[in-house]
Amino acid sequence: MPQTIARHPKALVAIHWVTAAAVLGAWASAEGGRAVVQNPPLVHFTLGLAVLVLVLPRLVLRLRGGGAQADSQFRPLAAATAAGHGLLYALLIALPLTGWYAASQMGVGVQVLGLDLPALAAPVQGRPGAIAEFHESAGSLILVLAGLHALMALWHQFVLRDGTLRRMSLR
Numbered sequence: 001m002p003q004t005i006a007r008h009p010k011a012l013v014a015i016h017w018v019t020a021a022a023v024l025g026a027w028a029s030a031e032g033g034r035a036v037v038q039n040p041p042l043v044h045f046t047l048g049l050a051v052l053v054l055v056l057p058r059l060v061l062r063l064r065g066g067g068a069q070a071d072s073q074f075r076p077l078a079a080a081t082a083a084g085h086g087l088l089y090a091l092l093i094a095l096p097l098t099g100w101y102a103a104s105q106m107g108v109g110v111q112v113l114g115l116d117l118p119a120l121a122a123p124v125q126g127r128p129g130a131i132a133e134f135h136e137s138a139g140s141l142i143l144v145l146a147g148l149h150a151l152m153a154l155w156h157q158f159v160l161r162d163g164t165l166r167r168m169s170l171r
């Protein structure tokens, strides 16, 4: 008998993949320290802020009940999946905000599509503090988490053969 799979709404699926590409692009275009001050990485800022803009409708869709729930019968596994997704969501919000804050502390203006955004913090002398360090570490952590998350999805798809990837398919 063909298995019926609860799919995520198309809007959520589209946002998922555009966000994944933007996170990867933001990571690849990231720079640290003096390079940021001398030549602000506008591509990094723009892709990073796109992640923040996209997380809002995504959360609304999820909170309104859109999106299939993890369907593991084993409660601890379902809880671990929910916690993993929750952590990814937390980083999708915290990363752009801490990056914007760090840029402001470095006295670097954040410009997106020619538009100047307001500074989130006053400029500081020397190295910016803990928020900037958090941003740099979390910027790599999200990639590791997303990698593990992708491996889990592939394991479900090709070892458990439960059609998990089809839940995130646009077709």
Ligand code: HEM
Pocket: 012, 016, 019, 020, 021, 023, 024, 062, 067, 068, 069, 070, 071, 085, 086, 088, 089, 092, 142, 146, 149, 150, 151, 153, 154, 164, 165, 166, 167, 168
């Ligand atoms: C930075 C990259 C990524 C982030 C931040 C991310 C984040 C998320 C989040 C938060 C969810 C929960 C559903 C939602 O609210 O949208 C999810 C679901 C999912 N993701 Fe990702 N993801 C990323 C990359 C990937 C990649 C590369 C793959 C595949 C190889 C993948 C496959 C899936 C699948 C299949 C689901 C649905 C799981 C289910 O409903 O049981 N994701 N992702």
Ligand code: HEM
Pocket: 022, 023, 026, 027, 030, 031, 032, 033, 034, 036, 044, 045, 046, 047, 048, 049, 051, 092, 095, 096, 097, 098, 099, 100, 101, 102, 103, 106, 110, 128, 132, 133, 135, 136, 139, 140, 142
């Ligand atoms: C998902 C989004 C983002 C990811 C994955 C990310 C990732 C990173 C990473 C890995 C670094 C360290 C680079 C290095 O040291 O070589 C970094 C640095 C930085 N990012 Fe982001 N970033 C994101 C969003 C943003 C946004 C939206 C802004 C500003 C509007 C921003 C501003 C900065 C600044 C100013 C630095 C330099 C911090 C320092 O040198 O102390 N980032 N980012």
